[in-house]
Amino acid sequence: MHLQLDQARNGPLRWRDAVRVAAPDLRRDEALVPGSVDCEGSLTFTGPDFLLQTRLRYRHRLRCDRCLTPYEEDVDLPLAFVVTAGGADGPAAAAGSGDAHGAQELEPEDLSTLVAVDGAVDLFRLVCEQVELNVPMKPTCHAACRGLCPRCGIDRNREACTCVAESVDPRWAALEAVRERLTDSLT
Numbered sequence: 481m482h483l484q485l486d487q488a489r490n491g492p493l494r495w496r497d498a499v500r501v502a503a504p505d506l507r508r509d510e511a512l513v514p515g516s517v518d519c520e521g522s523l524t525f526t527g528p529d530f531l532l533q534t535r536l537r538y539r540h541r542l543r544c545d546r547c548l549t550p551y552e553e554d555v556d557l558p559l560a561f562v563v564t565a566g567g568a569d570g571p572a573a574a575a576g577s578g579d580a581h582g583a584q585e586l587e588p589e590d591l592s593t594l595v596a597v598d599g600a601v602d603l604f605r606l607v608c609e610q611v612e613l614n615v616p617m618k619p620t621c622h623a624a625c626r627g628l629c630p631r632c633g634i635d636r637n638r639e640a641c642t643c644v645a646e647s648v649d650p651r652w653a654a655l656e657a658v659r660e661r662l663t664d665s666l667t
């Protein structure tokens with residue numbers, strides 16, 4: 481789906497769409513969003529730019545960084561962008577005169593800028609990018625996840641193992657490695 485900037489010149493353009501984001505679209509093996517992304521929003525002409533406000537709602541499927549178990553999580557993501565006409569559109573491309581009229585309320589420095597291509601915003605690409613950006617660096621199934629035992633690999637959320645609880649805190653693991661190296665060099 482493409483949002484044509486011209487359609488918003490005489491009043492806000494509103495839309496609502498269900499966007500399917502398949503695994504290959506994100507260059508992934510597994511689907512990140514098994515269902516579809518509910519995407520609604522509005523495009524408002526603020527002159528010379530546009531304000532794009534949208535809200536993405538979906539459920540994504542992640543793998544816990546600690547216990548490696550897949551889990552799903554609901555996402556509700558409000559977003560706003562300044563859209564500049566840019567691209568091959570002659571008049572808008574030449575209008576970079578530093579004229580900030582009408583921009584005060586938008587505080588454009590707080591908003592990301594999108595450059596429209598051929599007078600349109602590619603909504604599908606936008607949704608793909610945002611869904612990817614919203615994947616946490618270290619996904620965790622729940623805050624209290626106990627993870628896998630670093631020695632025997634057992635899922636400590638389900639079972640207890642008999643490994644000595646020396647290195648429960650991962651911060652000690654690095655120290656322990658140093659200690660092992662030291663002992664090795666002494667013998």
Ligand SMILES: [Zn+2]
Nearest residue numbers: 544547621625
């Ligand atoms: Zn977990």
Ligand SMILES: [Zn+2]
Nearest residue numbers: 629632641643
């Ligand atoms: Zn263990």
